[in-house]
Amino acid sequence: MESSKTNNQRRRSWTPSSMRRTLWSSSESPTKDFRSNDDLKGVNVQVVARCRPVSEGEIRAKTSTIISCDETKHQVIATQNTGSKQNDKVFAFDKVFGPNSKQIDVYDDVVAPAIAEVLEGYSWTVFAYGQTGTGKTYTMEGEGRKHKAGEFHENAGVIPRAVQHIFDVLERDSADYSMKVTFLELYNEEITDLLAPDNAKKSLLLMEDGKGAVFVRGLEEEIVCSVDEIWAILDKGSSRKHTAETLVNKQSNRSHSILTITVQIKEPSTTDGSEMIRCGRLNLVDLAGSENILRSGAREVRAREAGEINKSLLTLGRVIKALADNSTHVPYRDSKLTRLLRDSLGGKTKTCIIATISPSILSQEETLSTLDYAFRAKCIKNRPEVNQKLLKSTLIKDLYTQIDSLKQELRVSKQMNGGYGDHGDRHSADALRKQLMELQELYIYQQQLRVDLEDKLLSTERELTTARQSLFNTEDQCQQAKDMCRDKETVIFNLISSGKELTKKALDLRSDLEGAALDASTLFAKIEHKNNLEETNRQRVEDFYSQLVQQLQELDEGVSASATIQEQNLKAFQDDTQLFLTSKAKAIDELFKQIEHLKELHASGVNNLDGSAEELYQKSQLALSRLSSELSAHSSCIMDLVTKMSSDAGAINNGLKSNMNNLGLRLDAFMKQQEETHARTYHTSKSISSSLVHFFKTLKIYISKLTLVEEDSQNMAKYKLHAFTTKFEEISVAEEKLLLEEMAKLLANSNSRKKKMIQAAVDDVLESASNRGEKLNLEISDMQSLTVDAEGKWNSFIETTKSNYVEDSVALEAGKCALEDGLQCCMIDLAEDSQQQSLSEESLLDEMKKTFDSEDAIIKNETAAIEKIHARYSSIAASLLEETEDGTKKLMLSAENPLRLDQEASEKAGLLSARCLVSTKQTSSIHSKQVADVSRRARKSLVDDYLVDSWACPSPRKRNVVVGSREEIESLMRLQSPKADNAVN
């Protein structure tokens, strides 16, 4: 083995296939000595979370953060605001790196311990997982790898630090080692070698060796001897990686990349002198980030990339979930990424996942998803194994074998290509070697396939034997069935043939009989049908028919007899047949004759038919010719029509064309006209607009002038208005005063006059009331005198009666018994008379009482009417007084009211007198003249004096005459009612 110290020249090497297979698996059985207790139990995947700082874009967008990292508690707290509630989700990891964490911290805490184990012979995988732009590449590769004075750039990531670390340890330990590097890219589900020469860049196959181990066929391993060499490789590979700018990340990885560093270290010699080589491997994986296609702004190619990335990461997530859930089915095979990482997830490789997240709320969903998967991944258990140590001698032997086979291949190819000299083309030798290598790998793969196929073949053979056995059995059964079928077929065939013979015979006989019967029936039918034919012929035919029937019967009998006793009575049958034949021949002769006759008949019928057919034919010919002529006429008509139509159409078309042309011309003209008009309009509008602009400018000036004038006039108007208002107020105040004074005077006058009027009316009413009272007193005194008269009369009557009584009592004394009846009668008469007298006296008194009552009511009514009038005048006075307080109305009222009052009163008086007149007319037509006089006078007096109205108004109808002086009224009353007359008197 070459030491890095001794050989600083970079070389490309082709390791034996057995070694190459271990690149992605550790299928070889481990050496028990190298397995620790932890390894036996299984080791959990180590998961750390790293939150990047808020990016410049996020600062600009002023997005809030939702992630806080507690590095001491190893927790990431994701704040979720759902409505008013705040839900904090806490995720615990093996380590947590906050936004301020340094690259060196991540390396020292996470990757550095792994390097020691790699150098012990373990396989380690470190990969960054997270959404796009969260710092996977930053964490894995970093920025500014170069170190000054032995120091790394502070942004240098895990990969350069790890490489440096490995070399440092190896050099510190003065180890005898060899280091190989592979660098692959998985882009759109295609694996490419990032270290392959440009002309050999192609998609590589991911293969399985049949034991579950995966290897990439044709992936080049570069032997490196120094850090610089690795960095050169990294630079080369990184520059070839698919990256692109997205909205989220300026340099976004569009592919997953895996850098594998394999270190083979020679162990110190054992006691037996054998030399062992341990092999450690470090896989540094930088995954492409999952992305929200909408947010990353990916289109077309980028969108497809993003789709593939998301698909493979989704499978990775599903694998993680299945492993975390201890599921029996882990979908490794669903993507190449998971196939490549198979050994790192649930396999024999130790793994560390660095989950990178963004603190921004914009990535909340993706961050939570990343944290969720990372948290699940913590549960994945790997069973790490130290890679098998190889004896140096074995390795050398293996190498020698490989060299031999290569030599052999070389020789073969030399022969094939006509050879090349010692100074031949080295490049073609390399190519051949490479080819050979690939062929060897292919061979191994084929071998494995062959083994699998052999297994499959064996099992298939077994299945085939069983199938064959069952086939034999089935064939036997089939043969038996076939034999049985054949027997049955023979029997059936015999039966069928005998049946056929019988049927044939029977059919022959039947056909004969049927033919004869048919002939006979035809004949009979014809004969029947042609009843007009000769009688003899019919007779003959009938005879023939009867004969024929008889013969047929005989034939039937003979047939039946022959059928039953065919062989015994063959001769007799032959005689009978002979006889039958001769008779039949005769009958046939007859029949032939008849047929001839019938033929003639038929021929005549046919002739007739021909004639009629001819006739028909001619008729049809005629009809046809007529039809054809009509048709031709029609067709010619149609043709004419069509030609006419076509010519019309042509004409129309031409017309249309010409119209179109005309229209086109007109349109052109119109367009021109329009254009001209437009131009004119444009010019006009331009000039109008310019004049309008000028006008508006002038208008503006005028407006401003007018505004000034207006303002002045407004000020003037204001001033004048103010002066006018003041003057007006003064005048109004003065006028108001004057008017008020006048009103007060007028009101005072009116009131005094009204008061006088009312006083006079009241006095008059009182006077009339006293007059009435006097009259009543007079009446009462009259009544009293009447009563005194009646009493005197009554007394005289009593006196008379008494004297009569005395006289009678004397007579009675004289003729006591004789006069007893007469006396009794006198007594009765006397009683009756007295009763009548008392009754008349009572009615007289009642009448007087009623008169008093009515007079009393009249007085009361009159008093109430006076009170009403008084109240009305009072209210008018009051309203006038109220109105005087109102400014605008007082003048009008003060001018009109007294006059109106007088007029109203006179009108009322006139109305009342008219009413009196009507009433009087209604009451008595005899006294109409007097009444008319009275009413005229009353009207006159009423006009002069209100008092008439005052006392006459309340009951004009009741009293019939209500106007005029007392004397007039009384005289009228006397005229109307003698009773009243009496009363007045």
Ligand SMILES: Nc1ncnc2c1ncn2[C@@H]1O[C@H](COP(=O)(O)OP(=O)(O)OP(=O)(O)O)[C@@H](O)[C@H]1O
């Ligand atoms: N911890 C960090 N500290 C400072 N800057 C960081 C950190 N992590 C990421 N960044 C910055 O964020 C940007 C995006 O980071 P990076 O390219 O590593 O993201 P990524 O996850 O690899 O994205 P992609 O999946 O698209 O490739 C870079 O400019 C990087 O410098």
